[in-house]
Amino acid sequence: xxxxxxxxxxxxxxxxxxxxxxxxxxxxxxxxxxxxxxxxxxxxxxxxxxxxxxxxxxxxxxxxxxxxxxxxxxxxxxxxxxxxxxxxxxxxxxxxxxxxxxxxxxxxxxxxxxxxxxxxxxxxxxxxxxxxxxxxxxxxxxxxxxxxxxxxxxxxxxxxxxxxxxxxxxxxxxxxxxxxxxxxxxxxxxxxxxxxxxxxxxxxxxxxxxxxxxxxxxxxxxxxxxxxxxxxxxxxxxxxxxxxxxxxxxxxxxxxxxxxxxxxxxxxxxxxxxxxxxxxxxxxxxxxxxxxxxxxxxxxxxxxxxxxxxxxxxxxxxxxxxxxxxxxxxxxxxxxxxxxxxxxxxxxxxxxxxxxxxxxxxxxxxxxxxxxxxxxxxxx
Numbered sequence: 001x002x003x004x005x006x007x008x009x010x011x012x013x014x015x016x017x018x019x020x021x022x023x024x025x026x027x028x029x030x031x032x033x034x035x036x037x038x039x040x041x042x043x044x045x046x047x048x049x050x051x052x053x054x055x056x057x058x059x060x061x062x063x064x065x066x067x068x069x070x071x072x073x074x075x076x077x078x079x080x081x082x083x084x085x086x087x088x089x090x091x092x093x094x095x096x097x098x099x100x101x102x103x104x105x106x107x108x109x110x111x112x113x114x115x116x117x118x119x120x121x122x123x124x125x126x127x128x129x130x131x132x133x134x135x136x137x138x139x140x141x142x143x144x145x146x147x148x149x150x151x152x153x154x155x156x157x158x159x160x161x162x163x164x165x166x167x168x169x170x171x172x173x174x175x176x177x178x179x180x181x182x183x184x185x186x187x188x189x190x191x192x193x194x195x196x197x198x199x200x201x202x203x204x205x206x207x208x209x210x211x212x213x214x215x216x217x218x219x220x221x222x223x224x225x226x227x228x229x230x231x232x233x234x235x236x237x238x239x240x241x242x243x244x245x246x247x248x249x250x251x252x253x254x255x256x257x258x259x260x261x262x263x264x265x266x267x268x269x270x271x272x273x274x275x276x277x278x279x280x281x282x283x284x285x286x287x288x289x290x291x292x293x294x295x296x297x298x299x300x301x302x303x304x305x306x307x308x309x310x311x312x313x314x315x316x317x318x319x320x321x322x323x324x325x326x327x328x329x330x331x332x333x334x335x336x337x338x339x340x341x342x343x344x345x346x347x348x349x350x351x352x353x354x355x356x357x358x359x360x361x362x363x364x365x366x367x368x369x370x371x372x373x374x375x376x377x378x379x380x
Contacts, residue, residue, distance in 0.1 A: 148212060
């Protein structure tokens with residue numbers, strides 16, 4: 001990236017002089033707003049632009065504040081849509097946007113909330129954690145780009161105006177074989193179908209098929225061969241965002257569980273006064289507090305310095321905390337946990353934490369790869 005492009009990105013992503021509180025913005029929306037409406041409201045209030053510091057990196061505290069405010073609404077699919085756009089799709093688009101042209105224009109539309117953006121990385125031809133084997137291909141010609149292939153389980157796909165597509169431009173698994181392409185969702189040859197699931201419906205998740213999608217060359221995002229590098233850099237920020245959301249979601253469910261325990265009585269006493277219940281609840285509270293502290297200690301390293309080892313630690317910690325905590329909450333809530341939006345459903349939707357951004361077991365392998373450095377850091 002040239003100095004001129006860096007300066008342009010700094011101007012584009014510098015925080016506005018005044019910031020509106022996210023809760024204030026979202027309180028003005030109707031009940032159960034769509035992800036697109038939430039994104040539009042946040043963009044219009046400057047909250048999306050305000051997520052990024054002068055170097056173009058996400059500011060962890062601002063991201064945590066926004067995700068917590070969106071999570072308070074209780075629609076996990078909407079929160080997932082906001083998270084992926086803010087922490088992955090928009091930073092990748094900004095990093096590869098030139099000074100002018102359709103990519104720069106799309107960046108402005110997404111940043112302002114006027115349009116939504118789907119990050120189309122997970123490929124139908126490869127396991128989700130093996131992007132180097134993806135089958136979506138782009139042929140880069142002098143006068144046009146031609147895109148063929150397919151993507152699966154793409155958040156926001158069904159309502160996005162733009163698709164940010166990771167494709168290979170030459171054979172092989174080498175990291176320089178991939179590039180990003182900006183595809184208008186209504187481009188001829190692009191077909192989007194809604195994913196067949198009752199979970200996280202607010203995320204508007206879909207599958208995408210590309211058949212000879214033809215675009216001008218200025219729809220490339222960044223230089224050819226830099227796609228996987230850009231994705232790896234910003235995947236850490238998505239993992240940080242996932243940890244921040246995990247803290248917000250689990251603390252929300254814990255608060256709801258405690259309130260229910262104080263209202264339910266056994267033998268004339270609230271369940272909250274039962275020693276076994278209190279101890280199980282307290283153990284969950286400690287786990288969430290530990291995850292919150294980990295976010296505080298590693299957030300700047302991940303967002304500002306692309307520390308992939310720190311990002312892997314955060315992602316692994318989420319996998320070790322979220323499901324056990326929600327399982328206890330669901331059990332403690334008893335039959336109430338089976339309500340339409342109860343803890344049992346939330347626990348099912350929270351399975352995305354162990355899948356999105358890398359399967360927990362594979363991310364733990366990454367942590368093991370950095371064991372010596374992490375142990376040295378812990379002992380100094």
